[in-house]
Amino acid sequence: MASYTQDLPPKNGFEKIQWQAQNPTRLMRGYTQFALFAAFTLCGWVGFAFWRKRQRRYNLEMMDARVAIEPFLLAEKDRAILKHLRRCRDEENEVMKNVPGWKTGTLWGEPVYYNVRDRFIKPSHTEQIVHLDPKYVNKVQYNHLVQ
Amino acid sequence: MAYSNEDYLPTLEELTVPEIEITSSVFRTAAHHLGKYCDNASKEFMLCRAEEDDPRKCLNEGKEVTRCGFEFLRKVKKSCFAEFNQYLQCIDHSGSEMEFKNCRTTQDIYDNCIKENLGQDRPELGYFAKVRLHKTDRPKPGPRPHHLPDTLPAPPENYEPADPLKKLSKY
Numbered sequence: 001m002a003s004y005t006q007d008l009p010p011k012n013g014f015e016k017i018q019w020q021a022q023n024p025t026r027l028m029r030g031y032t033q034f035a036l037f038a039a040f041t042l043c044g045w046v047g048f049a050f051w052r053k054r055q056r057r058y059n060l061e062m063m064d065a066r067v068a069i070e071p072f073l074l075a076e077k078d079r080a081i082l083k084h085l086r087r088c089r090d091e092e093n094e095v096m097k098n099v100p101g102w103k104t105g106t107l108w109g110e111p112v113y114y115n116v117r118d119r120f121i122k123p124s125h126t127e128q129i130v131h132l133d134p135k136y137v138n139k140v141q142y143n144h145l146v147q
Numbered sequence: 148m149a150y151s152n153e154d155y156l157p158t159l160e161e162l163t164v165p166e167i168e169i170t171s172s173v174f175r176t177a178a179h180h181l182g183k184y185c186d187n188a189s190k191e192f193m194l195c196r197a198e199e200d201d202p203r204k205c206l207n208e209g210k211e212v213t214r215c216g217f218e219f220l221r222k223v224k225k226s227c228f229a230e231f232n233q234y235l236q237c238i239d240h241s242g243s244e245m246e247f248k249n250c251r252t253t254q255d256i257y258d259n260c261i262k263e264n265l266g267q268d269r270p271e272l273g274y275f276a277k278v279r280l281h282k283t284d285r286p287k288p289g290p291r292p293h294h295l296p297d298t299l300p301a302p303p304e305n306y307e308p309a310d311p312l313k314k315l316s317k318y
Contacts, residue, residue: 064270064273065179065275067276069178069181069182072189072212075212075213076167078202078209082157082203086157111151
């Protein structure tokens, strides 16, 4: 036969029912909170000022390096561009040699640009790749769209 | 093509010189000392480019810049090859921007070697970024001549312009 135990309250009785509102105890006064806020903000700003100063030094150093090598890159690039223009002109002479009345660099004798002061003209992108192999044209022209 | 056969374009022989074929990290590593070593040539070239606005007229200056760069790199290769390579390895693995801030130790070693062999200090911070004056013997180019059409011929003597009111008077 199974033994039964009567379900009784705890020995020392139940806990007291909490019916009164419990207000949190205050850690610090309002003025202390303001002072702490000011102190932390000040520390943050001072730290930020130091960080910014250091960052500007780094950026200046990087800018120095970029400025220093700029002439070397530009010199090479200028020569490459001029070489390409020369090749394009030679190619046009070769391609259009059998066309009567065609003059290289013009549209049937009419200049493409108004250039009485003989300034340097950098041709448009399309004009630069006009003698390119057609299978590379799309790649060159829309390369910036392809990932 | 925008250039006719009468326009001046340099020949391929004029344009073909040995180019400095080094990658970005090597340029970044060498930048400060290279720039200081070739300071005069670089300033001359950049001034020419800014004044002429025409790469055809600054070819000799550009060649001088490239030659000077070769000279510096050759000297470094001769005397400070190991130090340079050590610094380059650090710069090359120093973040996506190849910053200098992570490589101060190797930079000091490299700088000391350059100081001993080439007698050149690392330029102070902001040396290249500030505005620097440059004295040159090249005359400053003015605007090129602008060929305007001839002036219209003068009117004949005893010329009386027609009075437009006379036409209207008969109405």
